[in-house]
Amino acid sequence: MKNTASIAIFIHIYYTDTWHEIxxxxxxxxxxxxxxxxxxxxxxxxxISRKIFExxxxxxxxxxxxxxxxxxxxxxxxxxxxxxxxxxxxxxxxHDKKSxxxxxxxxxxxxxxxxxxxxxxxxxLNRFNSKNIGMVAAIDQIVNSTDQNNVIxxxxxxxxxxxxxxxxxxxxxxxxxxxxxxxxxxSIFEVFFNEFSPLSIRTTLEKGNVTDNKEPRQTHAWxxxxxxxxxxxxxxxxxx
Amino acid sequence: MLDSDLKRPQDxxxxxxxxxxxxxxxxxxxxxxxxxxINAVRxxxxxxxxxxxxxxxxxxxxFILFMDSKVLLDNFTSFCHLFFSMNYYxxxxxxxxxxxxxxxxxxxxxxxxxxxxxxxxxxxxxxxKKTFDGLICVDIYEHIVAQKKIESTKDxxxxxxxxxxxxxxxxxxxxxxxxNLDSVKNVMDNTLQSTPFFEYYDQxxxxxxxxxxxxxxLKWIRAQLSNYETHLKLIKDSYNHDLEWYRKEIEAxxxxxxxxxxxxxxxxxxxxKAFNLLKK
Numbered sequence: 001m002k003n004t005a006s007i008a009i010f011i012h013i014y015y016t017d018t019w020h021e022i023x024x025x026x027x028x029x030x031x032x033x034x035x036x037x038x039x040x041x042x043x044x045x046x047x048i049s050r051k052i053f054e055x056x057x058x059x060x061x062x063x064x065x066x067x068x069x070x071x072x073x074x075x076x077x078x079x080x081x082x083x084x085x086x087x088x089x090x091x092x093x094x095h096d097k098k099s100x101x102x103x104x105x106x107x108x109x110x111x112x113x114x115x116x117x118x119x120x121x122x123x124x125l126n127r128f129n130s131k132n133i134g135m136v137a138a139i140d141q142i143v144n145s146t147d148q149n150n151v152i153x154x155x156x157x158x159x160x161x162x163x164x165x166x167x168x169x170x171x172x173x174x175x176x177x178x179x180x181x182x183x184x185x186x187s188i189f190e191v192f193f194n195e196f197s198p199l200s201i202r203t204t205l206e207k208g209n210v211t212d213n214k215e216p217r218q219t220h221a222w223x224x225x226x227x228x229x230x231x232x233x234x235x236x237x238x239x240x
Numbered sequence: 241m242l243d244s245d246l247k248r249p250q251d252x253x254x255x256x257x258x259x260x261x262x263x264x265x266x267x268x269x270x271x272x273x274x275x276x277x278i279n280a281v282r283x284x285x286x287x288x289x290x291x292x293x294x295x296x297x298x299x300x301x302x303f304i305l306f307m308d309s310k311v312l313l314d315n316f317t318s319f320c321h322l323f324f325s326m327n328y329y330x331x332x333x334x335x336x337x338x339x340x341x342x343x344x345x346x347x348x349x350x351x352x353x354x355x356x357x358x359x360x361x362x363x364x365x366x367x368x369k370k371t372f373d374g375l376i377c378v379d380i381y382e383h384i385v386a387q388k389k390i391e392s393t394k395d396x397x398x399x400x401x402x403x404x405x406x407x408x409x410x411x412x413x414x415x416x417x418x419x420n421l422d423s424v425k426n427v428m429d430n431t432l433q434s435t436p437f438f439e440y441y442d443q444x445x446x447x448x449x450x451x452x453x454x455x456x457x458l459k460w461i462r463a464q465l466s467n468y469e470t471h472l473k474l475i476k477d478s479y480n481h482d483l484e485w486y487r488k489e490i491e492a493x494x495x496x497x498x499x500x501x502x503x504x505x506x507x508x509x510x511x512x513k514a515f516n517l518l519k520k
Binding site for chain 1: 286288291292295317320321324325326333357358359360453456457459460463466467470471474477
């Protein structure tokens with residue numbers, strides 16, 4: 001499918017063996033701006049970088065220390081995107097999370113990548129024709145934090161509250177995309193991150209592979225906030 | 241011992257890293273030395289040319305920032321993205337940074353804190369005069385402590401000889417690097433040729449690099465292992481949580497059934513037995 005929308009795809013590569021799978025999805029797009037952040041810890045990062053340029057010579061490839069997991073990596077890419085003054089209609093955020101904690105990790109990842117499958121692209125672009133849609137994600141990944149009587153999820157409400165105030169976000173509902181893989185209207189993120197430096201936000205995130213099963217984390221709080229940047233504008237998250 | 245048949249291996253050039261001090265107005269036509277080349281890019285303000293150059297496919301050259309420490313500190317987020325370039329030069333996992341201007345302890349500490357906040361282990365600083373001129377040799381494996389202003393080929397030879405197996409930074413000032421580099425290459429050739437047991441030094445260097453790569457792989461595997469251990473624990477916790485829920489449910493059904501009918505049917509005893517086996 002050949003589309004005329006301009007798209008920038010942010011990709012975080014953490015593992016050594018996932019680029020090949022991701023690259024296949026990228027071929028579904030017509031001339032997107034590809035920005036890749038390979039974890040500095042990845043011992044094969046230079047080899048992966050060469051492979052990326054082999055197929056996508058205009059890609060922008062960076063590396064960054066493992067801070068804030070894929071969220072921190074995407075914030076670093078957002079900073080590059082703004083500094084390079086790229087202008088696009090939509091941003092797509094992807095990463096290569098294997099999620100070993102999910103017993104069906106493979107099926108789970110395929111669900112996440114549904115948003116870059118060939119048949120999904122026209123559907124998603126069509127969704128964006130509706131002015132009140134700001135973000136599109138795989139339907140299974142759209143979570144409402146009031147859905148579950150979960151201690152950690154409830155703790156997040158208290159934890160995130162000061163962050164919402166600091167970033168002047170008027171949270172309309174508690175829906176967010178678990179896994180931080182989605183399409184978003186570029187203009188929404190451009191405005192927000194021009195006001196609040198992505199690199200400054202990145203400094204607040206935890207180092208290493210943090211999990212939030214015991215207590216809320218800044219990194220996972222931003223998983224929610226990235227979505228609430230959109231919903232606080234009165235726009236909706238649509239599922240495919 | 242001098243072996244007249246001794247061939248200089250191709251990768252031995254990597255022992256010398258040539259650093260050009262250049263202005264921000266750099267281009268891909270920057271002279272490239274015969275060996276690894278690093279451009280030290282002197283910046284006084286944010287420059288998109290630098291970003292574009294070092295993020296592109298063709299950016300094969302490594303680079304280092306050369307800045308006024310105070311300017312960098314005051315505008316850290318404006319320059320920080322350059323340390324994300326795949327081509328930025330790191331020493332022991334720390335970005336190498338050439339600085340001039342204020343080099344007091346608090347300024348350097350603050351700069352270190354800034355880069356640590358981005359997840360790196362700190363900077364590897366090297367102080368250089370803004371108007372630096374000439375040639376300086378630096379031994380990076382002595383944490384940049386060993387350095388020498390090179391006034392003559394004899395100086396260069398003396399510096400190189402005990403460090404012939406190490407990575408050396410040869411810092412050349414702008415404008416004179418071409419002649420300097422020729423001179424460095426000549427001295428390097430002569431020093432190598434006259435160094436006894438040269439092949440062992442070469443082997444040492446290769447082994448050192450392989451060792452470095454292996455250690456990196458090991459670090460990565462350990463990180464992955466720790467990741468999987470955490471996730472395994474999560475799965476176990478979740479399993480125990482679910483198991484506990486079923487245990488309580490079965491106990492409740494058992495009590496209810498016993499109260500109502502006086503005894504348990506055989507199928508329920510089987511379920512109970514199977515569940516108890518599962519717990520073990």
